[in-house]
Structures are given as C-alpha cells and as structure tokens.
Amino acid sequence: MKSITVIGRRWFERINGNTYHSAEIIIDGTFVHKIQFAYGYEDQYIQSASEFLEEEGHIKLEKYNNSGFEMLWSYCKKHNIKYYATVTDVRRRKDL
DSSP states (O other): EEEEEEEEEEETTTTTTTEEEEEEEEEEEEEEEEEEEEEEOTHHHHHHHHHHHTTTTSSOOOOOTTTTTTTTHHHHHHTTEEEEEEEEESSSSSGO
C-alpha cells in the first residue's frame, strides 16, 4: 500500500443539533468503500474510515494502554504511506 485518501463530508442537523458524516476511502488511487451516513462531528469521518480499514484487514492499528488506538496519520507515517484527508461541510443531508 502506497497511499490512503479519505474524503469526508459533514452535515449539521439544526433541529436536533447533531452532526453526521460520510466518507470515501481510496487506496492507491482505487475507490475501496463509502461510509454512507454516520453520526460524528469534527474528524470523526477519519475515525470511521480507520475502523473500516482495520476491520477489512487493510491496516493494523497499534493499541495504546488507556488512550485507545493510534491515529491513521501516525500509522501512515510509520509505514511510509502517503496520507491525505479532506472534509467538506454540506448544507443538505442528501449531499452526504
């Protein structure tokens, strides 16, 4: 694996005050998976992508004692994988 790209979209639901996201995962220029609709704000789209990549056996994140798992950017840096993540805030749920 030479590169991982995560393209996220976030949508803020004003009525209940919740934020949702979707994420496209690309490995070595090839589309691998799209997370359609998930709860989470800020960089949660990266966490969702990391969980998918690990569940599918693409990566193996290191578990830290009480602080959880290593971050995707850190994994990529350690394994000399190019990493790119971007997010866009969208106005409508259907734009996720």
